[in-house]
Amino acid sequence: MLPYFEERTAEQENGCRTWSLSQSTSGYGICTYKNKRWYTHRLSFKMHNGDLLPGMHICHSCDNKLCVNPKHLFQGTPKDNEKDKISKKRNVRGLASHYSKLTLQQIRMILALKGSGPAGHVGKLFGVSQQTISRVWRGATYKDELHSLIDE
Numbered sequence: 001m002l003p004y005f006e007e008r009t010a011e012q013e014n015g016c017r018t019w020s021l022s023q024s025t026s027g028y029g030i031c032t033y034k035n036k037r038w039y040t041h042r043l044s045f046k047m048h049n050g051d052l053l054p055g056m057h058i059c060h061s062c063d064n065k066l067c068v069n070p071k072h073l074f075q076g077t078p079k080d081n082e083k084d085k086i087s088k089k090r091n092v093r094g095l096a097s098h099y100s101k102l103t104l105q106q107i108r109m110i111l112a113l114k115g116s117g118p119a120g121h122v123g124k125l126f127g128v129s130q131q132t133i134s135r136v137w138r139g140a141t142y143k144d145e146l147h148s149l150i151d152e
């Protein structure tokens, strides 16, 4: 593990090195390295294993999008990544943990209340922060996840 990552991550019990700085809206770690924006897991893979093959995705065997432990990363085709996601149901689990304070029913109600008033007010109704409400409403990046969650 290179110091660049060691210094910027916290080790978890399962060996994950969780990136604790910036995150993308899709939940991946992001950083600027040599004036370039990187997803941290991709940068970590490249720095530890060499160049990424064109068109390949870097997948997490540990299912933790913020993890940059090179031992938990593997290169796969976009199809592999999709299969991996589906087999792990990461979308649903990720979302559920994201909105762990809310039940499905509440998420549906919050979505229905979109546009009816400020997020802060709606948050009070559900006992969650304005940020949580905004995140649910913003949903665009989570749209597919929301649908899969709501359909379940």
Ligand SMILES: [Zn+2]
Residues within 6 Å of the ligand: 015, 016, 017, 062, 063, 064, 067, 068, 069, 072
């Ligand atoms: Zn990991």
